[in-house]
Amino acid sequence: MTAASGAMQALLRPGARNRQALMLGAVAVASVGIALLLYATEVAHEAELSTVDARFSIHGEQKPPEDVVMVLIDDTTSNELDIRFPYPRSLHARVIDAISAGGPKAIAYDVEFIEPTTPRQDNALITAAEIVRRLVAFRPNPNLDDLWQARLDSLDLPDEVRTALSDPATIDDAIAALPPAYARIAHACSHTTISPNVIHGGQKTNTIPDVIDMDVDIRTVPGDTKEVVDGYLAEALGDLADRVEVSTLQACEPTRSPIDNPLWDALRARTQVAYPGAELVPGIITGGTDARFYRDKGSVAYGAALFSPSVTFEQFGSRFHGNDERIDVESLGMSTDFWYHIAKHVCG
Numbered sequence: 001m002t003a004a005s006g007a008m009q010a011l012l013r014p015g016a017r018n019r020q021a022l023m024l025g026a027v028a029v030a031s032v033g034i035a036l037l038l039y040a041t042e043v044a045h046e047a048e049l050s051t052v053d054a055r056f057s058i059h060g061e062q063k064p065p066e067d068v069v070m071v072l073i074d075d076t077t078s079n080e081l082d083i084r085f086p087y088p089r090s091l092h093a094r095v096i097d098a099i100s101a102g103g104p105k106a107i108a109y110d111v112e113f114i115e116p117t118t119p120r121q122d123n124a125l126i127t128a129a130e131i132v133r134r135l136v137a138f139r140p141n142p143n144l145d146d147l148w149q150a151r152l153d154s155l156d157l158p159d160e161v162r163t164a165l166s167d168p169a170t171i172d173d174a175i176a177a178l179p180p181a182y183a184r185i186a187h188a189c190s191h192t193t194i195s196p197n198v199i200h201g202g203q204k205t206n207t208i209p210d211v212i213d214m215d216v217d218i219r220t221v222p223g224d225t226k227e228v229v230d231g232y233l234a235e236a237l238g239d240l241a242d243r244v245e246v247s248t249l250q251a252c253e254p255t256r257s258p259i260d261n262p263l264w265d266a267l268r269a270r271t272q273v274a275y276p277g278a279e280l281v282p283g284i285i286t287g288g289t290d291a292r293f294y295r296d297k298g299s300v301a302y303g304a305a306l307f308s309p310s311v312t313f314e315q316f317g318s319r320f321h322g323n324d325e326r327i328d329v330e331s332l333g334m335s336t337d338f339w340y341h342i343a344k345h346v347c348g
Helices: 002-012 016-040 045-050 052-057 077-079 089-100 124-137 146-154 159-165 169-175 179-192 226-243 262-274 291-296 313-318 329-347
Strands: 193-201 212-219
Touching: 124 212, 124 226, 146 179, 159 169, 169 179, 179 313, 193 226, 212 226, 262 329
Parallel strands: none
Antiparallel strands: 193 212
């Protein structure tokens, strides 16, 4: 408190000491002004640079630490990439990701991002839009197994349509000619499907996003393994594949159960009660169910229910994750009776 009071009094007191303080302030301002003038006109710039080597020589030569690794941008970089500086921001991001994979304690990145590159090179959203287009347009190879053939055999189709749907070379065009509700089911039962459904990216409307996260739902048909799916993605992405990092959120192989067992016999028998003369045909359900967990434990599992005659094929196909997933009371009653008597038949 004493020092503060003395200083305040000195600042308010007129006289010689005040004039001395003003003169010192003026000298300081003038000195700063001269220094700024020299810097702006680069008069002292060369002199300052000439002392850099001398200052480092005083510091002495030292060996670099063994735990420090330098990643350089040089002529080899330009020759290998066949592009000129400035490099796309996405390329810098890939370098940092590659270095981070090694688990460094710290990364010092000595690059000045002062030169603009084209928004198309840097904007991950533009790249993501092209990726979505390619994924939607991509057509995986058809898988025409015994389940697909059994489905075709159970349908009343013209011979030329059946033949086209049985041939890998013509099936895609044949499916495209079907009514939409039938085409969706036919395609999903004969092809692995790739559907980009969720996308995240960007923080502000005035900032170009450099990273986009995209959730893609891939439903595989029997026979298509993870390695096959990886090949599909690489083929679909093409020259963009090296700009995409793929990570698995969840995965399971397609599964199926045999039909030579008491449970299948019970399903066939109870179907005849509701629909006499109907043929029970095995098939693929185009969504994920809990049956895979039972099959992994060695159990037989089926997805089976009965629907009333009033439920059309189009209505049935739209009930899965659709706007209307309700089941009519008659179908609910038929399915309940169906399951009860199957359990009674199997369990005794």
